[in-house]
Amino acid sequence: MSIMELQAMEVNTSLQTVSNGGSARNETAESNSAGDFELSDRPTPINQDVSLHQASLPSCSQDFPQIFSPQLGSVTINPRTSMVRLSSSNSTNINSTFGATNLTGVFLPPINSSSNNVTSTPNLPDPFTTLLEESMLDEISLLDLAMEEGFSQAQASQLEDELDSDSGLSLDSSHSPASPSSSETSCSSAASSSSTSANFSEEGAVGYSTDSEVAAVETEEGAVGGYQPEYSKLCRMSFQDLSQFHGLPQLDSISHNHTYNVPLSSTLSEQPDLPLSGGKKTTRDKKLQPSQDLLDKHSSRDERRARAMKIPFSNEKIINLPVEEFNELLAKHHLSEAQLALIRDIRRRGKNKMAAQNCRKRKLETIINLEQGVQDLRRNKARLLKEKMEFIRSIRQLKQKMQSLCQEVFSQLRDEEGRPYPPNEYCLQYGSDGSVLIMPRGGMTAQQSRKPEKKQKDKKK
DNA sequence: GGAGGGTGTCATGCC
DNA sequence: CGGGCATGACACCCT
Numbered sequence A: 001m002s003i004m005e006l007q008a009m010e011v012n013t014s015l016q017t018v019s020n021g022g023s024a025r026n027e028t029a030e031s032n033s034a035g036d037f038e039l040s041d042r043p044t045p046i047n048q049d050v051s052l053h054q055a056s057l058p059s060c061s062q063d064f065p066q067i068f069s070p071q072l073g074s075v076t077i078n079p080r081t082s083m084v085r086l087s088s089s090n091s092t093n094i095n096s097t098f099g100a101t102n103l104t105g106v107f108l109p110p111i112n113s114s115s116n117n118v119t120s121t122p123n124l125p126d127p128f129t130t131l132l133e134e135s136m137l138d139e140i141s142l143l144d145l146a147m148e149e150g151f152s153q154a155q156a157s158q159l160e161d162e163l164d165s166d167s168g169l170s171l172d173s174s175h176s177p178a179s180p181s182s183s184e185t186s187c188s189s190a191a192s193s194s195s196t197s198a199n200f201s202e203e204g205a206v207g208y209s210t211d212s213e214v215a216a217v218e219t220e221e222g223a224v225g226g227y228q229p230e231y232s233k234l235c236r237m238s239f240q241d242l243s244q245f246h247g248l249p250q251l252d253s254i255s256h257n258h259t260y261n262v263p264l265s266s267t268l269s270e271q272p273d274l275p276l277s278g279g280k281k282t283t284r285d286k287k288l289q290p291s292q293d294l295l296d297k298h299s300s301r302d303e304r305r306a307r308a309m310k311i312p313f314s315n316e317k318i319i320n321l322p323v324e325e326f327n328e329l330l331a332k333h334h335l336s337e338a339q340l341a342l343i344r345d346i347r348r349r350g351k352n353k354m355a356a357q358n359c360r361k362r363k364l365e366t367i368i369n370l371e372q373g374v375q376d377l378r379r380n381k382a383r384l385l386k387e388k389m390e391f392i393r394s395i396r397q398l399k400q401k402m403q404s405l406c407q408e409v410f411s412q413l414r415d416e417e418g419r420p421y422p423p424n425e426y427c428l429q430y431g432s433d434g435s436v437l438i439m440p441r442g443g444m445t446a447q448q449s450r451k452p453e454k455k456q457k458d459k460k461k
Numbered sequence B: 001g002g003a004g005g006g007t008g009t010c011a012t013g014c015c
Numbered sequence C: 001c002g003g004g005c006a007t008g009a010c011a012c013c014c015t
Helices: A003-010 A021-036 A046-056 A120-125 A128-148 A153-164 A180-203 A211-224 A230-238 A289-294 A301-308 A315-320 A323-332 A337-412 A444-449
Strands: A015-017 A080-086 A428-430 A436-440
Touching: A301 A315, A301 A323, A301 A337, A315 A323, A323 A337, A337 A428
Parallel strands: none
Antiparallel strands: A015 A080, A428 A436
């Protein structure tokens, strides 16, 4: 961006004539350190040896910003017999900045280029053309990528409009063009995930809940209705902590019987073949008599089995007691083998039930976290795309500025006969010693048209 | 009545 | 080696 300072550069068109070519050569050597641009002038033959040697350009590998160092302060035309000096008020040494850089492409405006139109870009020679071409290609690929990401044509143009606005605002997630619709949805779920995750972290293990409790939860869900995103799934699982239901009047009617030791009714005794373990819910399980329905409506199968087998303690104890206490509990009671087997199955199933609940909860959390990660990556991608577009725009502006500067430089240049140097025949070349040479473009063509002479390095100063 | 989601349970592997 | 946890798979239930 420092090249913009050149816009205010005061160009001194005073012509300094050096009568002695040899002295001019010496002067060139001395003035190189000043960083002035020296342009060989006619009719002095251009020193092809020197200029071509200096034409070797490592330039393309140079960092782009360095090309536009503010140290570029003055332009001096110093032919063998005459020197055109274009100087600014603050001439500085550009040597350290430019190094051995070929300015041929940089300073040479496109042939017949009288405007700063961007369309003239392809005419710019290396290295600037390379940069610009890369920019344009990147821009194309950028837009392609944007399209690939779901950009519509309008959205892509809108993105460019936003870039032109110089707002500097980063794309917010809600404005992410990558996935407008999904972004909304996922953002909501992502936002919910944060609170949900926090809830989980505090919640810890779900804890064993009876079917009656689950039924209460399902009753609560029924009041909500409709599809619920992952948040509702997690809430559903979290709600199995009954403490969260305190104060919910609609749940007051649900009685939670955790005693499980209610004497078994005749109904269960009528089902002696009730499997002790395994087996899915069968229609037989549901064929309870009306009075039993009230009792077992919210009881799990294991609870009913426990009552059927007259287990003298609750399923909650069976499941949640530590192993030692559990074994002590079993030792305190004289239990049959069938009862012991059922108790162990109840404990196993109860723990596995909690494990399954936790497993599913973790799975949902993982999904939500992954969705959050996708959203974060999309936002980051959109931000990078915007930055890239801004860089492309900056390069475009710099290119236009450079073109105008090149035109200005060539408009000031005159050979010994007062003829201007056609930009399409000559180009500027920057030497490693800080000198700037004007060289015929394309070698012989310009020389043939202007009685080519060998350029002398010392003369260029 | 089928689809989809939730839940309980089993089997299995791992610690 | 037994207990417990994690998880895929399956069946069942509900909406």
